[in-house]
Amino acid sequence: MYYSRKKSVEERPSEETPVWICQKDGCNGWMRNNFALEAEPVCPLCQSQMTSGVKTLPILNPSNYGYKA
Numbered sequence: 142m143y144y145s146r147k148k149s150v151e152e153r154p155s156e157e158t159p160v161w162i163c164q165k166d167g168c169n170g171w172m173r174n175n176f177a178l179e180a181e182p183v184c185p186l187c188q189s190q191m192t193s194g195v196k197t198l199p200i201l202n203p204s205n206y207g208y209k210a
């Protein structure tokens with residue numbers, strides 16, 4: 142799903158994307174906000190609470206675009 146951590150420079154457009162980020166120290170769990178099915182999801186890795194934030198991520202499906210605000 143979203144385990145890719147490669148840092149190679151790609152020519153993909155990216156943007157600041159709303160995400161949920163795990164609050165647990167040392168856990169790298171996060172998910173795209175628009176993938177979360179629940180209002181307040183838990184971390185898929187450690188089941189801790191998550192907090193909303195942003196990450197700069199490659200744009201998914203540019204042709205099928207649209208976030209829930």
Ligand SMILES: [Zn+2]
Nearest residue numbers: 163168170184
């Ligand atoms: Zn976590």
